[in-house]
Amino acid sequence: MGPAAGGDRRADGAAYKLEGHLARGDEVMALVEPILFMRDGLLIARGLASRWIDHGAFDLVPALRTDLHVEVPRAEAEDLVAELHALPRLPPLELPDELQLSTLDAAPTPRVALRTIARTPWSPGKYEAALSFDYAGAVVAEDAATAALYQGSERRIVRRNRGAEESFARRLERAGFKWEYDYSTSRYARRIAEAKGEAVAFQLTVDGWFVEFEGHLLRTAGELTVEVQSGIDWFDLGASLSFGDGVSASLPELLAAVKRGDRTVRLSDDSFGMLEGDWLDTSGFLAAAGTIVDGKLRFSAKQLGVLDVLLSAMPPADTDAAFQKAREQLLHFDGIKAADAPEGFVGTLRPYQREGLGWLNFLRQFGFGGCLADDMGLGKTVQVLALLEERRAxxxxxxxxxxxxxxxFNWEQEASRFAPRLKILVHGGPERRRGISHLKEYDVVITTYGTLRRDVASLRAFEFDYAVLDEAQAIKNAGTEGAKAARLIRARHRVAMSGTPIENRMSELWSLLEFLNPGLLGRASVFGTLVKRLEGQGNAEEREQSRTLLARAVRPYILRRTKAQVTPELPERLEQTLVVELSPKERALYNELRDHYRSSLLGRIDAQGLAKSKMHVLEALLRLRQAACHPGLVDPSRRGDSSSKIDTLLLRVAEATAEDHKVLVFSQFTSLLSIVRDQMDAAGTRYAYLDGDTRDRQKVVAEFQEEAECKVFLVSLKAGGVGLNLTAAEYVYLLDPWWNPAVEAQAIDRAHRIGQTRRVFASRLIARDTVEEKVLALQESKRDLADAIVRADNAVVSSLGREELELLLS
Incomplete structure (x- = not known):
């Protein structure tokens, strides 16, 4: 049996009468009939004891049993109806027509409010969740006893869906929220570890929940609108990301949040928008290359390629005609026409070299600087000389x-051969005393990086047509005086030449492009953040996408062709690694050094850290590499000892020269080459020799290239790894490996280049179970990043970590 309530309007219309009765099916009993009516659900009436169902309205019963009805002023009627509907179980109601309500069965939308529970020494930080539900605009707490929600303005009640609510509660539990007892408030509460809370809040928001984080509503991102407007020599990128309800964030606001490492952006209504867009994750770093001007990002005309790639990752933009035209021209980059050599050029450009000349002209048309990054031996100098002759004419x-x-000397020689009309001046030595006023009398001024560094104050006062950097990896470290001096050169156009635009670290790309196109990749600090991302931080898929986008962004400014792509007629190059076993005496010396450095060095690193032990690390690795080559490099008194590696080399050289082949021998250690010279002298073998102290390089090169009796060329890797044309050689031996395989590739390419008609055999001599084998392992593990950016076979060697050092010392 349960109570029922009804209301009727009083005759004068000033109030309503509230009456109540008990009902069981069709049976009705007046409230005054029971002789006993108890709150706990027991009543006695008509000689029987019965149970009755309390809907939460018992407080009205005493008045209704006494006066049979309660008068409710008309102005308070709506409030009473609302209170009745707030009861845990809604009793049957009979209402006058003007108070009648419709009933709505609506699906609830879950709402969760998260707040931080302060850390304590015995408890880690956590988030506490308060769950509620939104029924068509009416919000009810999870633990509220209300059976239905009254919506007076809509003249309706909304019935709660307990099954759906329980399902959402279980969803919180699956997400990681657990019930915990709070002794300070004597209640249970749902809580989750702070480390998981943010991710769960984001996911619930994405799933359609209303989530408040510390009192701030979380919003999912909506539509991104983009526009580009052209200026005199710039493009302004404007973008706005909508978060619903008329609130949005501008592109500078989004980038500022990303730069801080935030995953949300604060919006104008004090809510927070979630930064989950794919374009922001994979290409937002490119946007950071722009400069904020009046709430938009400004890109210079030279940054057109960067802006184009950024736009490709965003929704279609509203652009003006000037930008559309510039972008259309850039999109035709792949269709650059090959250019014929100018009339004053002596010789014939190969098809790919004509394409290179056309590319250089394309750069000038757009006002871009570019890096000619062809493989060693493909004639980068010849292509640039054709360009300079074109400019002279x-x-x-x-x-x-x-x-x-x-x-x-090589540039002077090549210029006299291919572009004899160029008037050349070598700016160096006593010539520097003449100042710069006479430079205008020459077509090309050649100087060295050292002279540029010393004379930059005077040279920067002269405006050149082109500034060309050969072997441009010389400015790979942006903070060096040489790199700074190069950036200070005043020139209308800029070109860099390098077969290895990235030798060791991705940051080198910024230094190169900052010389070619200042501001192209933004500030060095911004690019440094990107480098960390590309070299291992973050999601692997996003890293790969970012690499691809960066490659596309710099593609117009770097032209790289490999020998395999453009010169299939070049003879085959065979490379192998010859593993040499150390003799017992050599092994004893090596192991003694290894054990000494392993025990002393790793202990020092544990105590002082790797950074403070750098010089000791370098010394250890140097000594171990020397011990792997010859005992005399470690102990001069053992210079006359035999060496397994030298013995192997001499045997191979003897076999090659006996068959009338010529041989190149490279080493980083001039002291090792000196030992080889002693052996050659003793055997009566004629050889040429070149290191950093050699003055007449061309004479030495000519001796090896042209004289049949000179069959061996001993070359210091540092002095002869670049700039030499040694096509007379068929065999190349590298006596000691280096961290950077690109340097070794350059050495091999002294023989394997244009003009070579014979097969080239290259061999690396490696001592087994020494640091040399570990160096090769590190080479292979670091060979991917630069290739992804400039499509080259370069390697990247990062700073050694402890694990790598332990490998080298094992």
Missing amino acids: AGEGTSLVVVPRSLV
Whole structure:
């Protein structure tokens, strides 16, 4: 048996009468009939004891049993109806027509409010969740006893769906929320570890929940609107990301949040928008290359390629005609036409070299600087000389070519051969005393990186037509005086030449492109953040996507062709590794050194850290590498000892020269080459020799190239790894490996280059179970990143970590 309530309007209309009775099916009993009516659900009436169901309205019963009805003023009627509907179980109601309500069965939307529970020494930080539900705009707490929700303005009640609510509660439990007892409040509460809370909050929001985080509503991102407007020599990118309810965030606001490492952006209504867009994760770093101007991102005309790639990862943009035209021209980059050599050029450009000349002209048309990054031996110098002859014929003024000291003569020689009309000046030595006023009398001024560094204050006062950097990896470290000096050169156009634009670290790409196109990749610090991302931080899939986008962004500014792509007629190059067993005496010396450094060095690193032990690490690795080559490099008194590696080399050299082949021998250690010279002298073998102290390099090169009796060339890797044309050689031996395989590849390419008609055999001599084998392992493990950016076979060697050091010392 349960109570029922009804209301009727009083005759004068000023109030309603509230009456009540008990009902069981069709049976009705007045409230005054029971002789005993108890709150706990027992009543006695008509000689029987019965149970009755309390809907929460018992407080009205005494008045209704006494007065049979309660008068409710008309102004309070709505409040009473609302209170009745707030009861745990809604009693049957009979209402007058003007108070009648419709009933709505609506699906609830879950709402969860998260707040931080302060850490304590015995408890880690946690988030506490308060769960509620939204029924068509009416919100009810999870633990509220209300059976239905009254919506007076809509003249309706909304019935709660307990089954759906329980399902949402279980969803919280699956997400990781657990019931915990709070002794300070004497209640249970749902809580989750702080480390998991943010991710769960984000996912619930994505799933359609209303989530408040510390009192701030979380919002999912909606539509991104993009526009581009052109200026005199810039493009302004404007973008707005909608988060619903009329609130949005501008692109600078989004980038500022990302830069801080935030996963949300604070919006104008004090809510937080979640930054989950794919374009922001994979290409937002490109947007950071722009400059904020009046709430938009400004990109210079030279950054068109970067802006184009950024836009490709965003929704279609509203652009003006000027930008559309520029972008269309850039999109035709792959269709650059090959250019014929100018009339004053002596010789014939190969098809790919004509394409390279056309690419250089394309760069000038757009005002871009570019890096000619062809494989060693493909004639980068010839292509640039054709360009400089073209500029001479057009009367465009003086160009500057900056080269390593070892290549000055090579440039003079190549210029006299291919572009004899160029008037060349070598700016160096006593010539520097003349100042710069006479530079305008020459077509090309050649100087070295060292001279540029010393004379930059005067040279920057002269505006050159082209500034050309050969072996541009010389400015790979942006903070060096040489790199700074190169960036200070005043020139209308800039070109870099390097077969290895990235030798060791991705940050080198920023230094190169900052010289070519200042500001292209934004500030060095911004690019440094990207480098960390590309070299291992973050999601692997996002890293790969970012690498791809960066490659696309720099593609117009770097032209790289490999020998396999453009010169299939070049003879085959065979490479092998010869593993040499150390003799017992050599092994004893090596193991003694290894054990000494392993015990002393690792202990020092544990105590002082790797950074403070750098010099000791370098010394240890140097000594171990020397011990793997010859005992005399470690102990001069043992210079006359035999060496397994030298014995193997001499045997191979003897076999090659006996068959009338010529041999190159490279080593980083001039002291090791000196020992080889002693052996060659003793055997009566004629050889040429070149290291950093050799003055007449061309004479030494000519001796090896042209004289049949000179069959061996001993070369210091540092002095002769670049700028030499040694096509007379068929055999190349590398006596000791280096961390950077690109340096070794350059050495091999001294023989395997244009002009070579014979097969080239390259061999690396490696001592078994020594640091040399570990160096090769590190080479292979670091060979991926630069290839992804410039499509080259370069390797990246990062700073050694403890694990790598332990490998080297094992």
